[in-house]
Amino acid sequence: MIKRFLPDMYQESIFTINYKKLKKNGIKCILFDVDNTITPAREEKFYEQTKKLINKLKKDFKIILFSNNFPKRIKKFGDYYSVDIACVSLKPFSFKYRYILNKYGYKNTEVAAIGDQLLTDIQGGNKVKITTILVNPISEKDERETWLNRQIEKKIFKVFDKRKLLQKGKYYD
Numbered sequence: 001m002i003k004r005f006l007p008d009m010y011q012e013s014i015f016t017i018n019y020k021k022l023k024k025n026g027i028k029c030i031l032f033d034v035d036n037t038i039t040p041a042r043e044e045k046f047y048e049q050t051k052k053l054i055n056k057l058k059k060d061f062k063i064i065l066f067s068n069n070f071p072k073r074i075k076k077f078g079d080y081y082s083v084d085i086a087c088v089s090l091k092p093f094s095f096k097y098r099y100i101l102n103k104y105g106y107k108n109t110e111v112a113a114i115g116d117q118l119l120t121d122i123q124g125g126n127k128v129k130i131t132t133i134l135v136n137p138i139s140e141k142d143e144r145e146t147w148l149n150r151q152i153e154k155k156i157f158k159v160f161d162k163r164k165l166l167q168k169g170k171y172y173d
């Protein structure tokens, strides 16, 4: 049961992910969470470093910003990074994932999702059996709706730790 929250990979940030390995594993499309994955939640920060990374990744992968947040916010990031966006995704529900797989014509084995939350990004991705990658949240501040999720997440991390499945700060790919 607890394994539905377990990411396939766990990395410090989007900059430490082994994208070569993803490519080797047959990944063709990467879904990036937005809040606290590429920008601090509740802030609008655009990073040159992130733009460089995304531009590099575009050569090997289709990049899509896949967020539960609203178009008003996400569109700005889509424009800045020149990538497609999917908003109000209602993670962890699976239908937007399925919609995206269908729309772009990818199999679940060809898609990876990167995000900072076990309950939304990882659980949702695991449901549709895409590759899930957890990163640490950029900021301690969260969207207001996230508060309860973080409380639950803390408990899940404890169980992970007890069962030696994942330890905070111990990264793996």
Ligand SMILES: [Mg+2]
Residues within 6 Å of the ligand: 033, 034, 035, 036, 037, 115, 116, 117
């Ligand atoms: Mg997030």
